[in-house]
Amino acid sequence: MKFHTVDIQADFLAVVNDALNGKIDEETIWVRVDGRSLRIAVKSGADGAGYRCVEDPAVTFAQVSARRFELALAPGAERVVLRPPKAYLFADADAGASINCVAVSAEHAVAVTGDSNGTLSSFSLDRDSVRLARRLRLADAHMSDVTAVLIFPSGSVALSAGLDYTIKIWSLADGSCPRTMRGAQKGRITAVSLVGARGRNFVSASLDGSACIWECGSAQCAHTFRRVRKPQDPVLSLAVQDYQPAAPAPEMSHSPEDSGLFFECAGKRLFCGHGSGTVTVWDLGRRTFAGEVQAAESGEADSLGGVNAIAVAGRESIVVGFEKKAVVRCFDLGACGAGDKISSRLRWEVAMGNAEGEQEIKKLEISGDTVVCLSTDEFVTLNISDGSANEYFVGYDSVLNDFSISGGNIFACGKEGLLLEY
Known part of the structure; x- marks a missing residue:
């Protein structure tokens, strides 16, 4: 499996929590993978926060647990697991x-x-x-x-x-x-x-x-x-x-x-x-x-x-x-x-x-x-x-x-x- 270079907005979890708590309607965070810069729109919803890549709809971003997120650059592609601080x-x-x-x-x-x-x-x-x-x-x-x-x-x-x-x-x-x-x-x-x-x-x-x-x-x-x-x-x-x-x-x-x-x-x-x-x-x-x-x-x-x-x-x-x-x-x-x-x-x-x-x-x-x-x-x-x-x-x-x-x-x-x- 390929090793990726990954960076994401340091306070992105605070934006996610604001969406989960209904404090914001929608806000974007940035992420870079292997030199590619992307913006992820975080939207508040009745069933929790929703995520959408602004530049490329084929890119998916999802929260899989309280302290883990997954990013995939294409359908069926390897999922990169991101772990923010506790x-x-x-x-x-x-x-x-x-x-x-x-x-x-x-x-x-x-x-x-x-x-x-x-x-x-x-x-x-x-x-x-x-x-x-x-x-x-x-x-x-x-x-x-x-x-x-x-x-x-x-x-x-x-x-x-x-x-x-x-x-x-x-x-x-x-x-x-x-x-x-x-x-x-x-x-x-x-x-x-x-x-x-x-x-x-x-x-x-x-x-x-x-x-x-x-x-x-x-x-x-x-x-x-x-x-x-x-x-x-x-x-x-x-x-x-x-x-x-x-x-x-x-x-x-x-x-x-x-x-x-x-x-x-x-x-x-x-x-x-x-x-x-x-x-x-x-x-x-x-x-x-x-x-x-x-x-x-x-x-x-x-x-x-x-x-x-x-x-x-x-x-x-x-x-x-x-x-x-x-x-x-x-x-x-x-x-x-x-x-x-x-x-x-x-x-x-x-x-x-x-x-x-x-x-x-x-x-x-x-x-x-x-x-x-x-x-x-x-x-x-x-x-x-x-x-x-x-x-x-x-x-x-x-x-x-x-x-x-x-x-x-x-x-x-x-x-x-x-x-x-x-």
Whole structure:
């Protein structure tokens, strides 16, 4: 199925609701599909809102549920599913600040954001109000932009990474910072990921070519991974996969001194996306190399850029996105030879947006049988089996930077304090 470039009037849902409530008789909204601009007349009626394309009567637009609309450019043509926000959340962001990252725990009804002023904020998710109740605001949590945030399984502790090369752990109860991690990585921190259900360890990636396992209790770097063939190859992204080796191994360490620094690492693999277009794979329990996936072939590395995003789909496959072109690829994984070394096979590829312009895949995450994908210009879900687009997220008119999936909902953030719930 073809990938479409879709844009629609950001407040179109307000026009639809006005028609449903009889506040307007008829009003037009605009939509663009693959560069084609159309006007859709929304008309109030006894049986609800009616829709008509002003330019082309063969184009159909219909509401199929409270939060889904379908657009077809011709009779019998593929229907493009548009998904507007469930809510526009208001978080009283600092004036002019861009929300760079967001993490949400629906279980604990808490959201954490980091912005371009170095401020970390946490909010209570109140289902009776679209305005988030601020729990704490930590100005100057980092000396520059906050680039990543995570919420620990307890819901009472958060982790943040910043452009100041530091990673910090925060109490969401009182805003104290009991741990600061710095020094082990000499380049910008590009990604962080928790290891295990308790979160005693986490992994960080850096432009200096390293991926580090950290132990939270001691704030100590317990182990560092680097590519042997190219030790300085920048690590742009990472993901942790639950994987039980053919011959399960106990927790292992390289010396008695670090034996108490690893928790829930056995049976897990670490995938590191590099600037060269290579994905290295490591066994976290053994701290050993498990193979490489050539996400971009040698002739593609310059045009596609590095592996900017990774998501793991169970034990069988990974999905990767690139930093210079909005291209997403899914690889099936297998084991071959001694030591369960990784083998890979390309299952599908999707190219988004303008093939000539430089765009990036900002984030990928697996949710059920879909891949939620955020690029420079697009926010969509892709079918994990073949890469076809399931839904196009709409209803925003600013640049999106990050998203978080929790409790069956998707929370997205962006410039000018933008925070949405789908």
